[in-house]
Amino acid sequence: AAQLIRFDSLGIAVSAGSACSSGSLKTSHVLQAIGYPHSGEVIRVSIGRETREADIERFLAAWGEIAGVKAAA
Numbered sequence: 001a002a003q004l005i006r007f008d009s010l011g012i013a014v015s016a017g018s019a020c021s022s023g024s025l026k027t028s029h030v031l032q033a034i035g036y037p038h039s040g041e042v043i044r045v046s047i048g049r050e051t052r053e054a055d056i057e058r059f060l061a062a063w064g065e066i067a068g069v070k071a072a073a
Contacts, residue, residue: 003043003066010062015044 007014031042045059063069 006066007043007062010065012059012062015046016042 001016004014004016028042036042047056
């Protein structure tokens with residue numbers, strides 16, 4: 001939940017969990033299949049036709065800031 005709040009405060013909309021488990025508190029069967037056991041630690045990022053490279057770069061910079069990782073130059 002903290003990640004969602006931080007992204008929101010930066011003006012970036014993300015969702016919790018995977019799309020296949022939307023609205024459920026159970027771990028996604030897809031995430032389990034790839035070996036990820038905790039859907040509570042997952043965010044969903046969507047892109048579409050209107051998404052630009054600058055949008056992706058802004059998201060990656062925000063994600064790095066939230067995770068405490070310095071962005072590559």
